[in-house]
Amino acid sequence: MRTKTLKKNTINVVTLGCSKNVYDSEVLMGQLRANNKTVVHEEEGNIVVINTCGFIANAKEESVNTILEYVQKKEDGMVDKVFVTGCLSERYKPDLQKEIPNVDQYFGTTELPGLLKALGADYKHELIGERHTTTPKNYAYLKIAEGCDRPCSFCAIPIMRGKHRSTPIEDLVTEAEKLAAKGVKELILIAQDLTYYGLDLYKKRALAELLKELVKVEGIEWIRLHYAFPTGFPMEVLEVMKQEEKICNYIDIPLQHISDPILKSMRRGTTMEKTNRLLHEFRKAVPEMAIRTTLITGYPGESDADFNTLKEWVREMRFERLGCFTYSHEENTHAYNLTDDVPEDIKMQRANEIMEIQSQISWELNQEKIGKIFRVLIDRKEGGYYVGRTEFDSPDVDNEVLINSEDGYLRTGEFYNVKIHAAEDFDLYGTVEA
Secondary structure, three states, rough: OOOOOOOOOOEEEEEEEOHHHHHHHHHHHHHHHHOOEEEEEOOOOOEEEEEEEEOOHHHHHHHHHHHHHHHHHOOOOOOOEEEEEEHHHHHHHHHHHHHHOOOEEEEEOHHHHHHHHHHHOOOOOOOOOOOOOOOOOOEEEEEEOOOOOOOOOOOOHHHHHHEEEOOOOHHHHHHHHHHOOOOOOOOEEEEEOOHHHHHHOOOOOOOHHHHHHHHOOOOOOOOEEEOOOOOOOOHHHHHHHOOOOOOEEEOOOEEEEEOHHHHHHHHHOOOOHHHHHHOOOHHHHOOOOEEEEEEEOOOOOOOOHHHHHHHHHHHOOOEEEEEEEOOOHHHHHHHHHOOOOOHHHHHHHHHHHHHHHHHHHHHHHOOOOOOOEEEEEEEEEOOHHHEOOOOOOOOOOOOOOEEHHHOOOOOOOOOOEEEEEOOOOOOOOOOOOO
């Protein structure tokens, strides 16, 4: 049956999951455009590529539902072909092929050349840093490494992404230069583990050296660090952060839990004492740093005592930014051998309790910002407000600064000095200073 869509020979890339998937989709789209293919992102096209997530139960469910949605569109004659790539496809390809056979072809996370060939394109090795960015023009993700060597018991990422592989510094600088030439002003460094960067290539942790090279890129004004691991953190990074204005006083360091028995079972390689010492070092070295972390509730064996320890610690540490997830029992992980013994409603109740505590902390910290002036990068206009962020906030997950659009015209992608006049739990309201 011929498709009813008007956009013939158009490849629609649909992205699910985390920022690493966003990056991978952008690389795919860059390759397709270099092959003179018409490609769109989450719009209409008669050929669909779904970049899936397979991390936890909710993400897997969303990915499967999206595949089923497009397979139905194919059966209804609305699209011609459906291809599936990404983490879910890497992890469950045989099952997917059996359960959803109407997909034209499945590809894993390392099969980009094969996917391109199926789409009638050639993989071009010379395209270092060539991407079709899908984020607002002022910021972009820069993936500095792929895979992970950590043995965390709850995590399936090594199954889907393989061992840690760093990208050479010179290639990352080239990519940053190309992004800057497009108008990107903020680089958000991502990897499964930033702190491991360089060990495979340079036989040492080289994140600090990478940062020293990236700050030289003209046009880049902010560099933000995401997904650092608490064990083996290269402390020289803090010195670079302190010395270089371009590096945001911000770090995303997922700590997952703080009760020693849970940390041991999670195979995190650290303890409450070591974690607290590290956080103290962070705040001592860069007092104004905003620390973002993520936590897991309902891990197997998490007792009331373990959870109370976690709650009290969150109150005590007063993280600037915090997210909380419920444990997902993932096959082929070490924790899958444990009994998933915390009921789902208790997992969710505990996560909500943590976020209630954090909401109050965030409100209190935001009240301290009233009357102060911050440098704000404008991301977009939404409703009656321009929406921007300070250096202490990452897109989509952190606080936003709202500026009444009736007060005057602002350019998205530009920096302004903004005085805060009101604050809520997760939003700040301000006016631009002349």
